Amino acid sequence: MAEVYANVSDITARGYSLTAQQQEAAEALLSDASSRLRVTARKYGKDLDSMIGDDEDYRQLVKSVVIQATMRALSSVGDSSAAAVSQISQGGLGYSASMTYLNAGQSLYFLRNELKDLGILRQTYGGLEVYHAADTGD
Numbered sequence: 001m002a003e004v005y006a007n008v009s010d011i012t013a014r015g016y017s018l019t020a021q022q023q024e025a026a027e028a029l030l031s032d033a034s035s036r037l038r039v040t041a042r043k044y045g046k047d048l049d050s051m052i053g054d055d056e057d058y059r060q061l062v063k064s065v066v067i068q069a070t071m072r073a074l075s076s077v078g079d080s081s082a083a084a085v086s087q088i089s090q091g092g093l094g095y096s097a098s099m100t101y102l103n104a105g106q107s108l109y110f111l112r113n114e115l116k117d118l119g120i121l122r123q124t125y126g127g128l129e130v131y132h133a134a135d136t137g138d
Contacts, residue, residue, distance in 0.1 A: 029070045
């Protein structure tokens with residue numbers, strides 16, 4: 001089985017208090033987040049486990065990213081927590097209200113800046129030759 005980069009005690013050590021139900025969910029989410037981060041790195045041609053190697057600072061950064069993704073999923077819309085709204089629009093006379101919820105599906109995701117910090121996502125550049133010169137046979 002692949003390495004899980006963080007555990008529930010790492011979450012509570014950072015000042016997050018979890019209910020028993022959230023602790024149970026966090027265990028599964030931490031495992032899922034670790035696997036998802038590993039697969040995301042592989043998609044960009046990186047081997048996360050070899051990048052970690054013996055570098056404790058990098059290991060801590062990976063742990064932090066996994067915990068943040070897990071906490072985003074745990075704090076999203078659920079039975080026991082308030083919904084986080086990312087956008088609200090309201091109307092007038094006939095009154096209309098519209099809200100967009102942040103992470104309503106309780107899915108795990110990593111922010112672009114987190115992937116950049118880990119060195120997984122890098123800015124790339126390239127060119128495309130639009131006009132191909134005909135081979136003159138010279």
